[in-house]
């Protein structure tokens with residue numbers, strides 16, 4: 151099968167699309183033909199070994215010290231079950247599914263094998279591209295807004311980085327839960343963020359966020375340019391600061407009205423997001439859809455830090 155392989159950490163141009171053996175599913179696994187897979191900011195961080203301050207050593211212990219332990223990255227994908235292991239019940243060849251493969255990655259390829267317990271059924275009303283696109287940013291936005299801040303009717307939410315993978319989902323999910331949303335992005339994305347449900351957009355290129363007099367019940371930072379101290383200045387009394395990007399020190403100090411950390415991958419969350427997409431209540435924003443052969447271009451776009459929503463690749 152063809153796959154995007156990385157032999158060492160570094161620039162997008164190091165990625166090779168080449169033939170590799172097709173994985174063999176174990177007894178508890180399904181082999182899935184990948185139809186669409188996201189290239190995420192996490193893939194880009196791992197490929198480039200660019201981790202928030204303090205995480206370089208733990209991340210390299212996890213992902214490989216000198217070179218990536220798993221040469222095929224990619225986690226959030228959608229596809230069709232090709233075969234299942236002997237112990238798999240509930241899924242059969244031909245089923246349309248999507249999933250996140252977590253630390254195992256391996257989805258930037260024509261086929262991926264993964265434990266069947268990680269699979270969610272893809273509703274027919276959701277395209278493979280939308281399913282692959284919604285998983286990464288959607289689960290992160292859901293985790294922070296719901297688990298960490300219990301966003302609900304009347305909550306005022308500020309989303310910093312409102313036009314990215316997390317941001318486009320966060321704006322819509324916060325609105326879905328009844329909140330009022332202010333999005334921070336550049337002027338070029340103001341219309342997009344408004345169309346997703348933000349009542350107000352702050353253009354960070356012309357307006358200093360700290361010159362704004364309003365205070366917010368929830369501040370979600372997806373950019374990484376708010377510290378605990380600066381982020382707290384934007385909060386209303388009893389407000390909550392959510393740092394989707396935090397360095398090691400901030401992660402350790404994220405207690406009380408500050409939350410950080412890694413989003414869990416839960417099938418129930420994926421199913422919840424897919425239902426919203428199927429019902430037309432959640433729009434998946436696509437920056438660009440590439441062929442697997444153009445993986446270098448896909449990574450270059452993600453590395454730029456200015457994609458709108460999601461970059462998806464079709465193997």
Ligand SMILES: NC(=O)c1ccc[n+]([C@@H]2O[C@H](COP(=O)([O-])OP(=O)(O)OC[C@H]3O[C@@H](n4cnc5c(N)ncnc54)[C@H](OP(=O)(O)O)[C@@H]3O)[C@@H](O)[C@H]2O)c1
Nearest residue numbers: 191290311313314315316336354394411412413455456457
């Ligand atoms: N904690 C977790 O579990 C978790 C999970 C997933 C991701 N993350 C992290 O979250 C971060 C964001 O991920 P993502 O995939 O959503 O990123 P992304 O899609 O690459 O975000 C790009 C967007 O950010 C906007 N942006 C860039 N600079 C900005 C600024 N100074 N102010 C406001 N908006 C700005 C850009 O808008 P313009 O083009 O208009 O500038 C662009 O639309 C990554 O660092 C990732 O590692 C954490």
